[in-house]
Amino acid sequence: MNVESGGDGVLSRRQYDSLLDAAETYREALVVRLCGDVGLRPAELARLTIDDVEQARIDPPRYLVRVPPAEETRDGRTAYLPTRVERELRRYARSNDLSPEDRIFSVTPRRLQMLVSGVTDRAAELFDDPSLADISTGDLRHYFAHRSLVERGINPRVVKAAGGWRSFEALESYLPEPTEAEIVDAFEAVERPSDPRGRDRQRAGEGANAAAVADDSIVRLLLAASDRYALVRLDEEGYVERWNRSAAAMFDYRASEIVGTHVSAFYPDDAVEEGLPERVLSAALEESGYEVDGCRVRKDGSTFRATEVVSPLRDDRGRHTGFALFVRDVSSYYDELETLRQRRTELERRYTLAWQQRALTESLLEAADHEAVETETCETLVRDAVYEFAWIDRTTMADRRRNWRVASGIGPDDVDRIEPDGDEWERPDGGANGSGDAVRGGAESGDGASDDEIAVRVAELATDGEGTADVPETLEGVDGGLVLARVPLAYGETTYGTLTVAAGREPAFDADERAWLETIGRQVGYAITAVRRRNLLLSDRVVEFDLTCRDDGSFLVAASDRLDCRFELDSLVPTSESTQLYYLRLEGAEPAAVFDLARESERVTEFRLIETYEDGWRVEFVVEGSLPLLTLSEYGVTVRGATIESGTATITGECAGDADLRTIVDGFRAAYPDSELVGKREAERTVRTAREFREGLEDRLTDRQIAALRAAYFGGYYDWPRESTAEEVADAMGISSPTLHNHLRKGQHELLRTFFDYPSGAEGSEPVGTEPTGESG
Missing domain, CATH: 1.10.10 (Arc Repressor Mutant, subunit A)
Structure with a gap:
């Protein structure tokens, strides 16, 4: 389609707009506009710089472009540069960091022709119009001349000079022969009296029309710049007549696939069944525009959230000719809104957990004994629906049933009906929460904490569906399921029991919450230790008891068995939470032999001989980790004496009269299974003035x-x-x-x-080991 040589074919406005819609880059759209709106040739575009643009008027701003001459001629020309094109030209130069002297398009004229050819081929495929593929840069200049002369009525002399035509004969073919009616209309001014104000109004009207055209172009550019905004033209019955490139990208339809299809194709099936598309069009027609939010459907069936504005279109006589449908993809906005809602919910949960920890701390400070600590812990954690329920089990031997349980939110007897088996408790990296974050800590069975075990274990509990016939009544109102978390209540190397809590929310027990529960476990363990020691210090009556331990997990027990020797404790001095100094009397074996065994022990870090007696020696050991004497001390027991002989340790201790001795013994046996209680007695506390x-x-x-x-x-x-x-x-x-x-x-x-x-070696002597002090209480 080459009309510059005098052909009759003229590029229509719709075809020109299709080319602009098919341009994929800002550069392509700018080249098309410089040819079709300014009338520049490819060779002239290849020489164009920003310095060639000149502002001819300030208010309102108007621009000219000094077209540089070719090398073989000295003649240049001046073309008119529409304001919107001037803005696009400067924006392109800024975005590409071009200096005023740099060529705007640093390619050959042939390359610019190929660029336009690529746009026309794409437009032909996109809009299913093969005629678009034959458009050339010459056809764009023909479009410029025809629109300037015919549609805008610009003086032919001006068009000739601005377009670079050498004679009027080159423009004559662009002007159709006037009809008789056009001749009469053209000379209508002869019959009208001169009215300057009327001319001013006419010119003002022409300026308004030009502004409207410019506004349309700006809207088209804005819509083409993003795939989240689509513009669709519908006929009066709601069938698609035309849409822009952004609409094609948004809904994923080709023009040939969607043109002639009803707008209901963009709605979900349930909305179509309810007649929503027809109601929207009717409301838009009645209210001169209608806006609605909802889900829209792409070609592949996927949905997205959109805001839709429908405006009726009318001709000059006010007759309804169709609808303009503006669609904005707001999925990212709603996704961000949902993210903010989830974040707010998470912050509210964390705020509640923080307040619960504060309330728990205050209640622990008021607790009077071990049982009160456990009760306050369970009741506080269930308060304000932070957790559905909570219970604490005292530590016992693995083969014996737990005989002490404090619960809140659920009956103690109901716990056995829902408590998971040991192998159902999962590590966090494979548990119900699936977070994959490991947490350091102790064992669920009640043993001391170690590095290769985790502090918090989780398990899922279904409360609906199959297998729920035995669910307690307290859980019948819980939908879906619960996630249980278990944490040991530990102080140092001693574990007093396990705390189990249940949550019915999602997500449950992420890494931060498990770390918080681990802190709660240590805090409660510390509180239990503190109240035990405080009660022992303040108690008038005490319970003295004797324990024997044959567990070779203790270095002193193992050494006395292998060397057939005897150790007697003089003093036990804690130097840190995990390190103690042992001062012992040794009989029946040389210190060197004992020190050889100490070198093999991972827990004994230092040792030395202090004093030599006639029948033995006094030795010192620095021990890291737990030994039987420290385990008892952490249960609030004052060690009165200890002898270790031939693989058996006999320990005498005392605790407060109201202390639960069974809990102490069971906790001790959990750490040292080969132990037993051999005697107990009540006594008045000896007070020396x-x-x-x-x-x-x-x-x-x-x-x-x-x-x-x-x-x-x-x-x-x-x-x-x-x-x-x-x-x-x-x-x-x-x-x-x-x-x-x-x-x-x-x-x-x-x-x-x-x-x-004092008195040395007498019955009822002062403790030789550690005893509770005000520091822990």
């Missing part, structure tokens, strides 16, 4: 030692800084400095000996 302490100490000090201590104390020797030196105190007493130091050393030794182990 300050006067008794002083009288006992005075009996063990000589007069010279007492005199030296008094002189040094009241003379300021123990002050800091010292008020008196040792020489000054010795001179005051009339003795030598070495004699004073000898008296002071022996006196201080007796003072510390009386405090730590």
Whole structure:
């Protein structure tokens, strides 16, 4: 279709718009516009720069383009550059970082012709119109001339100069022969009196029409720039007449597939059955426009969320000619909205968990004993529907039934009916929540925590469907299912039991929540330890008991068995939460043999010989991890004495009179199975007054030692800084400095000996191991 040589074919406005819709890049659309709206040739486009654009008028802004001449001629020309094209041209230059001297299209004229040819081929395929494939750059110049001369009525001399035609004969073929009616209409001005204001109004009207055309072009560019906005033209009955490239991308139909199809093809089946498409068109016709939100359907059956605006179209006489359908894909907006809702729900859940932890902390501070700690824990966690229910099982041997249970939200007897078996508790990386995040901690069975076990285990519990006949009444109102999480209640190496909670929400027990539950487990374990120790310190009556332990998991038990020796505990000094100093009397084996075994133990980190007696030795061990004495101490027990001989440890301890001794023994046996309780008795707590302490100490000090201590104390020797030196105190007493130091050393030794182990070796002696202190309570 080459009309520049004088053919009769003229490119229609619809065909020109189809080319613009088929342009896939900003560059392609700009080349088409420069040919069809400005009348430039490919050779002229190849030489064009931003410097060639000149603003001819400021208000309103108007632009000209100085078309550079070819190398073989010195003649250039000036063409009119529409405002919208000037904006697009400068935007293209900015986006490609072009300087004013750079060529806008740094390709050959032939390459520009091929670019236009690619657009026309694509338009022919997209709009199923083979005639579009034959359009050339010359046809676009023909379109420019025809529209300028015929549709816009521009002076032919102006069109000739702006388009670069050498004579009017080149333009004559673009002008059709006028009809008689056109001749009469053209000379209508002769019959009208001159009216400048009327001409002004006519020109104003022409300017308004041009602005409307420009606005249409801007809308088309905006729609073509995104696949989320579609414009569809419907006839008066709602059948598709035409749509833009964005609509094709949004609904995934070719023009040949959708043209002539009713708009109901874009609606879901249930909406079509309800007559929604017809109601929307009727409402748009009655209200001169209608907006609706809903799901729309693509060719492949997939749906997306869309906002749809339908406006009726009318001709100059007001007759209804069809509808303009504007569709916006708002799926991403609703996806983001749903994400924000989920995030808000998650924040509300975390806020509730934080408040529950605060409430739990306050309740634990008020708990008076072990049972109160467990009860407050379960009731607080179930409060405000954070969890459906919660229960705590005391630690016992694996082959014995749990004999103590505190529950909230569910009856203790109902727990056995829903509690999963041991192999149903899954690790987080394969559990119900599927998060795949491992959490460090202890075992579900009640053993001490270790690195290769996890603190929180999860299991699913179905409350509907098959196999629910035995579900307790308290769960009959729960839809779907529950997820259970179990965490040990531990302090140090000691586990007091397990806390199990159930959640009926999604998601349940993610990595953060499991970490929070792990903290709760440690917090409750610490509270149990604190109340046990506090009650022991404040109790007037105590229970003394004897335990034997033959478990070779203890280094001292194993060493006494292999070497047939005897250890007697002098003192146990904790240096950190996991490290203790043991001071022991050794009999029946050489220290070197014991130290050889200690080197093989992973828990014994240091050892040394302290003192040698006639019948034995005093040795020191630094031990990391739990041993039987520390396990009892963490249960709030004061160790009164311990002997380890021939593979058997005999430990004497005391606990508060109201303490649950069975829980202590069962917890100890959970860590050291080969153990048993061999005796218990109640006793009044022995209270030694300050006067008794002083009288006992005075009996063990000589007069010279007492005199030296008094002189040094009241003379300021123990002050800091010292008020008196040792020489000054010795001179005051009339003795030598070495004699004073000898008296002071022996006196201080007796003072510390009386405090730590008086009366040595007697029945009812003070504890040689650790005992509860105010630090933990």
